[in-house]
Amino acid sequence: YPSGRLHMGHVRNYTIGDVLSRFMRMNGKNVMQPMGWDAFGLPAENAAIANGVPPAKWTLDNIAYMKAQLKSLGFALDWSRELATCTPQYYRWNQWLFLRMLEKGIAYQKTGVVNWDPVDKTVLANEQVIDGRGWRTGAPVEKREIPMYYLKITAYAEDLLAALDHMPGWPDRVRAMQSNWIGRSEGVRLGFPYEIGGERGVLYAFTTRADTLMGVTFCAVAPEHPLASHAAAGDPAVAAFVEECKRGPAIESELATQEKRGIATGLDVRHPLTGKAIPVWVGNYVLMSYGDGAVMGVPAHDERDFEFAQKYGLPIEPVIDVAGRPYSTDAWQPWYSEHGRLIHSGKYDGLDYGAAVDAVARDLRSQGLGEKRTTWRLRDWGISRQRYWGCPIPIIHCGACGIVPVPEDQLPVVLPVDLVPDGSGNPLNKDRDFLSVSCPRCKGAARRETDTMDTFVDSSWYFLRFACPDNDRAAVDSRVSYWLPVDQYIGGIEHAILHLLYARFWTRVMGEIEPFSFKEPFANLFTQGMVLNEVYFRKQGSGRIEYFNPAQVTKLGAGAEGAEQHAAEHGKGGAEHGRRGAEHGRGGTEHGRGAVRAILKADGQPVEFGGIVTMSKSKNNGVDPQSLVDEFGADTARLFTMFAAPPEQTLEWSDEGVQGAFRFIKRLWKAVHDHISRGPSESVSRRLAGGTTGGTALTEPQRALRRQAHRTLAKITDDLGRRRTVNTAIAAAMELLNAISKFAPQSEQDRGVVHEALEIVVLGLSPIVPHVTHALWRHLGHARALIDEPWMAVDAHALETASVAMVVQVNGKLRGHITVAADADEGTVRAAALADAHVQKFLGSGTVRKVIIVPSKLVNIVV
RNA sequence: GCCCGGAUGGCGGAACUGGUAGACGCGCCGGACUCAAAAUCCGGUGGUGGUGACACCGUGUGGGUUCGAUUCCCUCUCCGGGCACCA
Numbered sequence: 003y004p005s006g007r008l009h010m011g012h013v014r015n016y017t018i019g020d021v022l023s024r025f026m027r028m029n030g031k032n033v034m035q036p037m038g039w040d041a042f043g044l045p046a047e048n049a050a051i052a053n054g055v056p057p058a059k060w061t062l063d064n065i066a067y068m069k070a071q072l073k074s075l076g077f078a079l080d081w082s083r084e085l086a087t088c089t090p091q092y093y094r095w096n097q098w099l100f101l102r103m104l105e106k107g108i109a110y111q112k113t114g115v116v117n118w119d120p121v122d123k124t125v126l127a128n129e130q131v132i133d134g135r136g137w138r139t140g141a142p143v144e145k146r147e148i149p150m151y152y153l154k155i156t157a158y159a160e161d162l163l164a165a166l167d168h169m170p171g172w173p174d175r176v177r178a179m180q181s182n183w184i185g186r187s188e189g190v191r192l193g194f195p196y197e198i199g200g201e202r203g204v205l206y207a208f209t210t211r212a213d214t215l216m217g218v219t220f221c222a223v224a225p226e227h228p229l230a231s232h233a234a235a236g237d238p239a240v241a242a243f244v245e246e247c248k249r250g251p252a253i254e255s256e257l258a259t260q261e262k263r264g265i266a267t268g269l270d271v272r273h274p275l276t277g278k279a280i281p282v283w284v285g286n287y288v289l290m291s292y293g294d295g296a297v298m299g300v301p302a303h304d305e306r307d308f309e310f311a312q313k314y315g316l317p318i319e320p321v322i323d324v325a326g327r328p329y330s331t332d333a334w335q336p337w338y339s340e341h342g343r344l345i346h347s348g349k350y351d352g353l354d355y356g357a358a359v360d361a362v363a364r365d366l367r368s369q370g371l372g373e374k375r376t377t378w379r380l381r382d383w384g385i386s387r388q389r390y391w392g393c394p395i396p397i398i399h400c401g402a403c404g405i406v407p408v409p410e411d412q413l414p415v416v417l418p419v420d421l422v423p424d425g426s427g428n429p430l431n432k433d434r435d436f437l438s439v440s441c442p443r444c445k446g447a448a449r450r451e452t453d454t455m456d457t458f459v460d461s462s463w464y465f466l467r468f469a470c471p472d473n474d475r476a477a478v479d480s481r482v483s484y485w486l487p488v489d490q491y492i493g494g495i496e497h498a499i500l501h502l503l504y505a506r507f508w509t510r511v512m513g514e515i516e517p518f519s520f521k522e523p524f525a526n527l528f529t530q531g532m533v534l535n536e537v538y539f540r541k542q543g544s545g546r547i548e549y550f551n552p553a554q555v556t557k558l559g560a561g562a563e564g565a566e567q568h569a570a571e572h573g574k575g576g577a578e579h580g581r582r583g584a585e586h587g588r589g590g591t592e593h594g595r596g597a598v599r600a601i602l603k604a605d606g607q608p609v610e611f612g613g614i615v616t617m618s619k620s621k622n623n624g625v626d627p628q629s630l631v632d633e634f635g636a637d638t639a640r641l642f643t644m645f646a647a648p649p650e651q652t653l654e655w656s657d658e659g660v661q662g663a664f665r666f667i668k669r670l671w672k673a674v675h676d677h678i679s680r681g682p683s684e685s686v687s688r689r690l691a692g693g694t695t696g697g698t699a700l701t702e703p704q705r706a707l708r709r710q711a712h713r714t715l716a717k718i719t720d721d722l723g724r725r726r727t728v729n730t731a732i733a734a735a736m737e738l739l740n741a742i743s744k745f746a747p748q749s750e751q752d753r754g755v756v757h758e759a760l761e762i763v764v765l766g767l768s769p770i771v772p773h774v775t776h777a778l779w780r781h782l783g784h785a786r787a788l789i790d791e792p793w794m795a796v797d798a799h800a801l802e803t804a805s806v807a808m809v810v811q812v813n814g815k816l817r818g819h820i821t822v823a824a825d826a827d828e829g830t831v832r833a834a835a836l837a838d839a840h841v842q843k844f845l846g847s848g849t850v851r852k853v854i855i856v857p858s859k860l861v862n863i864v865v
Numbered sequence: 866g867c868c869c870g871g872a873u874g875g876c877g878g879a880a881c882u883g884g885u886a887g888a889c890g891c892g893c894c895g896g897a898c899u900c901a902a903a904a905u906c907c908g909g910u911g912g913u914g915g916u917g918a919c920a921c922c923g924u925g926u927g928g929g930u931u932c933g934a935u936u937c938c939c940u941c942u943c944c945g946g947g948c949a950c951c952a
Contacts, residue, residue, distance in 0.1 A: 003951095003952055005952090040952070043951080043952065044950085044951060044952085045951080045952085116950075117950075125950080126950080127950040127951065128949090128950055128951080129950075129951045129952095130950085130951090131950095175869055175870060176869085178868080178869060178870095179868065179869050179870095179946095179947070181868095182867090182868050182869075183868075183947085183948085183949090185868095252950095253948075253949090254866090254867085254948050254949075255866075255867085255947090255948055257866090258866040258867065258948085259866050260866090287866095291949095306866095380949095381949070383949080384949080384950080386950095387950065388950090389950085456950075457950095457951090457952070458949095458950095458952085461952080494946090494952095495869090495870080495945095495946060495947085496946060496947070496952085497947095497952085498869075498946080498947070499868095499869095499947060499948080499949085500947080500948095500949065500952090501952080531945095532945080532946075534945080615945080616945085616946080618951080618952090620951065620952095645877090645878095645889085645890070646877060646878085646890090647877065647878070648878080648879095651870095651871080651878090652871080652945065652946090653877085654877075658876075658877085658891055658892075659876090659877070659890070659891055661891080662890050662891055663890085665890095665905095666890080668905095672905095720881090721881095724881090725881065727881085729877095729878075729879085729889085729890095730878095730879070730881090730888090730889085732889080732890090733878090733879070733888065733889035733890075734888090734889080735889095736888095736889055736890075737888075737889065740889090807885095808885095809884085809885045810885095811884085811885080811932090811933075813932075813933085814884090814931095814932060814933040815933095816885055819885085851932085852932060853932095854884085854932060854933080856884055859884065859885085860884050860885070860933095862884075862932055862933060863932090864932045864933090
């Protein structure tokens with residue numbers, strides 16, 4: 003996203019990809035490493051509101067700046083394939099594909115809930131709602147139902163879930179998260195018949211615990227449920243409660259943490275098997291979007307129902323034998339919800355879970371009041387956004403013809419680029435040139451749809467477009483099947499669900515419209531850890547929070563504020579972060595031990611510390627890598643980013659360590675130049691390959707260095723190729739350089755061994771620090787550019803050793819070291835271990851009961 | 866609240882398949898060079914006790930499995946990510 007400047011997360015992400023690209027290229031692969039801009043979205047509108055500049059200009063300026071930054075970092079990107087999603091050349095295909103989906107019934111219209119700011123008269127993103135209020139106006143946000151377009155991702159739920167089992171290139175945790183998100187759930191859909199006001203109906207509810215049906219003591223429906231509306235119409239108290247829920251949060255995390263509350267509707271439904279009257283309640287914890295928007299309440303065996311029943315005095319009737327453990331309606335116990343044999347359930351008594359569910363489902367089915375059903379947690383994807391800076395939805399509203407798709411030959415619907423949003427609604431609604439259009443069917447006056455598409459649409463297929471960015475007649479062509487699926491996709495773990503699931507869905511749909519050779523877009527997924535930094539903020543009077551970049555802030559050290567601060571900073575790392583992080587939003591500065599005191603450089607006044615969190619635009623805590631590049635060069639920036647933490651884990655930013663990376667590069671440079679300043683030499687490997695070294699075998703120190711060099715090469719190859727742990731590859735190269743520095747060459751053959759070791763360090767690090775190694779490779783006497791060299795092969799002969807060092811344990815504790823021949827048999831190793839003087843001391847008078855030998859590693863003597 | 870991760874010296878991290886905990890780097894301490902400082906180079910650096918050889922303790926908490934656990938299982942605590950309109 004062209005946010006303005008690169009931040010460390012970008013550097014980290016693209017360095018991982020660049021290291022891999024360069025490594026794979028040297029290993030003979032045909033590598034495409036493209037770059038593009040996910041250029042629509044909210045931040046451009048926010049910038050426009052703040053600065054009065056059209057989002058297009060802000061976006062294009064940012065792209066130009068960031069492109070220069072990417073180039074300065076030396077990423078080997080194919081700029082001939084560059085694309086930006088805000089250009090008609092790209093988004094026209096969003097529109098084209100949307101129309102195909104409309105034809106196929108994958109895209110459809112229904113109403114959906116949005117956050118409505120009644121003062122600005124505008125729809126707010128969840129991010130723009132702070133404590134239930136509009137971020138700019140501070141007005142309480144209302145929920146509104148408006149018509150929107152949806153994509154039927156639920157029709158693909160089964161396939162999206164099943165395919166996860168055949169994606170070995172994806173991390174388990176991401177597959178687990180997607181699996182849970184899709185949320186396949188097998189159970190029973192039950193019908194509670196009712197007759198209300200002379201009208202017959204059935205209240206449907208889904209449950210995975212049909213075995214507990216005889217324990218139902220109430221039903222709860224969502225506030226948006228028709229029965230709730232019906233009750234509200236006749237009861238002001240219910241109406242008030244439903245109204246209150248509508249003003250409540252729309253975000254699941256807030257819904258789930260709010261206090262469970264409800265109100266009786268006064269309506270009854272009948273139990274489908276016993277005919278008993280069951281009271282219907284409205285519950286604020288029932289989601290309209292899941293199942294049928296209603297749940298059967300079995301307080302005896304469901305924790306939420308239990309809590310609800312206790313609060314409102316509803317009966318709790320156990321119907322499952324909790325295997326001898328006590329049951330009391332006083333307090334919930336975890337085993338209440340476990341499976342068990344049925345009791346107090348009439349003819350079902352004694353059945354276990356599976357048999358009971360089967361029997362209940364069969365009986366319900368025979369009465370037409372229920373059947374087994376699979377329910378999904380996944381909901382259809384709403385793509386309408388009431389925003390200007392996005393891809394126009396190609397629809398025309400005609401008074402006579404209704405909703406009319408824009409004909410294909412009128413695509414693209416071009417978004418005007420010179421509008422400046424002011425925060426009150428979508429400026430497209432005030433743009434007559436855009437709005438007024440003639441109806442494609444009746445040719446009468448009509449109005450364009452002003453909603454734009456969710457930016458997740460843009461990012462759901464851009465990777466396909468890189469294969470054919472020049473095609474102006476189709477979204478994709480046969481080149482897609484050559485390059486795709488993406489061999490290595492790299493992204494933050496925060497994309498584990500939404501982006502990656504939408505992209506998988508969209509790729510399937512596109513494959514049906516424009517066939518290509520695969521269903522899954524990303525063969526291998528690498529989730530890089532996030533880059534974290536400190537957060538500083540002030541709360542404004544309106545409740546709005548203003549964030550300050552850490553660079554604008556001075557942390558107060560152990561000075562006037564005293565030793566308490568100092569102690570906190572030098573306390574236990576992890577736990578300390580915990581306490582600091584927990585303060586965010588509460589604004590407490592009186593928490594003595596966790597507090598970090600800081601002032602804004604600009605005005606010297608204190609700012610609040612918000613913990614250490616992901617670098618983000620919204621928290622204004624990104625680090626500008628440009629200063630790093632300017633001061634130390636791209637190689638240092640790349641090396642530091644790769645070395646500071648394993649790529650898959652979070653990286654807590656700190657300015658320390660950059661010097662170390664820079665120092666290492668200087669040491670490498672010096673080591674090579676010390677070597678070549680002693681006169682011409684060449685790698686010992688050439689002479690070994692060309693018929694030994696003229697009769698002189700390698701000395702033991704030479705063989706040792708050569709062994710370490712080739713071990714290092716093997717490790718770097720494995721770390722970059724298989725493990726993707728760039729940090730340990732760098733550590734191994736550092737160790738080898740340390741060994742080279744300690745090796746004082748005397749002979750020409752010594753220098754040949756050093757020469758080879760230096761070549762391994764230089765070539766091995768070249769994917770990470772390409773600039774300095776390019777120069778050093780030349781200095782080591784090579785005419786060909788390093789980027790065009792093939793990766794070096796490990797000489798297995800160099801790895802051979804005559805003896806190995808092993809450790810000896812007594813009862814699992816380290817007691818001695820022995821050196822044995824590499825091919826020593828177990829008897830020899832055992833004898834050597836038992837003979838060790840130090841080991842003898844610990845054997846004492848005990849009896850040796852067992853000796854465990856791990857070849858070439860360890861001996862454990864159990865006494 | 867639910868789902869998914871994580872926790873190892875003063876700090877970032879290493880230990881890849883259950884087998885030497887702390888590689889590598891930062892910081893710190895000592896030394897060399899220098900009039901001095903910086904830079905650079907050399908040495909040391911988990912904790913406790915001991916002159917010392919060495920011993921004991923030690924991978925968030927508490928338990929378990931094992932000859933052996935940072936690694937596997939269970940429990941708890943804290944932190945990070947996601948929760949559908951930030952991207």
